[in-house]
Amino acid sequence: MQSGQMQPITGKELEYIVDSISNEDLLIKQCAATCATTQNPTIQQALQQYIRSMDHHLDLLVQALQQHQPLAPTQPQQ
Numbered sequence: 001m002q003s004g005q006m007q008p009i010t011g012k013e014l015e016y017i018v019d020s021i022s023n024e025d026l027l028i029k030q031c032a033a034t035c036a037t038t039q040n041p042t043i044q045q046a047l048q049q050y051i052r053s054m055d056h057h058l059d060l061l062v063q064a065l066q067q068h069q070p071l072a073p074t075q076p077q078q
Contacts, residue, residue, distance in 0.1 A: 008071040017061055024058045 009017070028051055035047040 006068065006071060009068050014065075017065060021058060021061050024054050024061065028054045028058070 031047045031051050031054070035044050035051070038044055038047075
């Protein structure tokens with residue numbers, strides 16, 4: 001096998017990525033709700049920056065899944 005060649009992700013790795021996506025999504029929603037209710041412009045700006053950062057993380061996690069999709073089994077594993 002060549003060095004740098006993508007390997008299929010394990011079930012444990014998949015669970016970790018799915019949990020991370022869920023966590024990032026929840027944090028984005030919580031920050032957006034707080035940003036909408038705060039009157040402090042400094043806090044709003046910090047939350048908006050944090051939301052952008054989490055959106056980027058979310059994109060990276062989804063891209064990781066998409067890159068591994070061709071390696072995924074086409075039949076359920078037993």
